[in-house]
Amino acid sequence: MLRALHLGDLLVAVPALRALRRALPDHRIVLATTPALAPLVELTGAVDELLPTTGPDALTWDRPSPDVAVNLHGRGPQSHHALDALSPRRRIGFRAPGWDGPEFDEVAEKHPHERERWCAMLAAHGIPADPGDLRLPPPPGLPPRRCGTPVLVHPGARYGSKRWPARRFAEVATALNCPLTPVAITGSADERDLAVAVAGAAGLAESRVLAGRTDLAQLCALVAGAALVVSGDTGVAHLAAAFGTPSVTLFGPVDPAQWGPPADGPHVTLGDADVRRGDPFADDPDPALLAVGVGDVLRAAARLRDHPRSRTPARAPEAR
Structure with a gap:
């Protein structure tokens, strides 16, 4: 899965990540994203491995072709081409040359929120996703709330x-x-x-x-x-x-x-x-x-x- 963007971009994609985890329980989920986001990736409970990637052009993969490639990065040719280069068996994303899927503009018209768009894209591929499934558990070691809470x-x-x-x-x-x-x-x-x-x-x-x-x-x-x-x-x-x-x-x-x-x-x-x-x-x-x-x-x-x-x-x- 590719989502090599910023903190907020990762967080609005959490419902989609969890939907993919549920839909692909026997797969090893590898998320190509910004390495600094590792603490958040762990809290999602949806990812097995973070592949450090600063953007589509920086995506490197020296393993056998993945079974599934998911474009949660965008809808443009750059991200699609980066994933095409991995020769996956199945592609999940918005419609593009060589990619089946829903048209971005049609989804965006019905689902203006970024979080809902990615869930709708997955639904079009037969993967149910709940846009409300965005909550993260408290970080490990968080002290109990008390007076003086900032x-x-x-x-x-x-x-x-x-x-x-x-x-x-x-x-x-x-x-x-x-x-x-x-x-x-x-x-x-x-x-x-x-x-x-x-x-x-x-x-x-x-x-x-x-x-x-x-x-x-x-x-x-x-x-x-x-x-x-x-x-x-x-x-x-x-x-x-x-x-x-x-x-x-x-x-x-x-x-x-x-x-x-x-x-x-x-x-x-x-x-x-x-x-x-x-x-x-x-x-x-x-x-x-x-x-x-x-x-x-x-x-x-x-x-x-x-x-x-x-x-x-x-x-x-x-x-x-």
């Missing part, structure tokens, strides 16, 4: 179009910080300067800045045990959905109907679709994102305090 504020995002202004994140952090729910600022090493600036403007000690100090496994544990996650439309928001952690996610260029959390979970999405520009690669924040005020976020957080945290257990891996 609120995580995550101000960074890969592209400027998805970055809410730092001063607004600081105002949110100031308002939410209290002894029962101390605020911590998360992010990657590249986002540490941003996180330090937000913490400083919020009056938080630099010890509350976790950006650049956590690997993915540690970030998973933080999110799984948090009282609340406030972020833009980025990977940490998908982690909150996967662990059932209450979250407020700020959407700019992307429609939450395509990439947002489940509607029935303890999650609130904010953004003004009426002014959405829709360019995810722009350097400046999308107008839909800028339309969200600090008060909007704080009101959403207050609503989530009264929402029972989702306790639906993650589905156990299939015995095999």
Whole structure:
């Protein structure tokens, strides 16, 4: 299976991965994906082996031809050609030259959410998949929830179009910080300067800045045990959905109907679709994102305090 993308891309594919695990119980499931995602791959319970791959062009395979090749990476020729080169007996993906399957545009029209699209693609190949099967079990060694459970504020995002202004994140952090729910600022090493600036403007000690100090496994544990996650439309928001952690996610260029959390979970999405520009690669924040005020976020957080945290257990891996 090929899904060599980013954190959020892997998490929206979890229902499809588990469906394939159930449909192919006697097969060894090898997922070609970004090696840094190994802690998450293990938590899915659906994969036997991670094949480190940074993209379709980097896919290498020095073993006998696989019985089945599954394209969960995309619908374009690059990913299809990479899997064709393995000479699999069976191909599962969207329709392309040499590939049977549903037309992507027809599926996307009926199923706008990325998670649902992959499940619909599998269903067209005779493999039933549940788009709601996205929950992950708590990471090993997660301590019990107690007083002092943190609120995580995550101000960074890969592209400027998805970055809410730092001063607004600081105002949110100031308002939410209290002894029962101390605020911590998360992010990657590249986002540490941003996180330090937000913490400083919020009056938080630099010890509350976790950006650049956590690997993915540690970030998973933080999110799984948090009282609340406030972020833009980025990977940490998908982690909150996967662990059932209450979250407020700020959407700019992307429609939450395509990439947002489940509607029935303890999650609130904010953004003004009426002014959405829709360019995810722009350097400046999308107008839909800028339309969200600090008060909007704080009101959403207050609503989530009264929402029972989702306790639906993650589905156990299939015995095999």
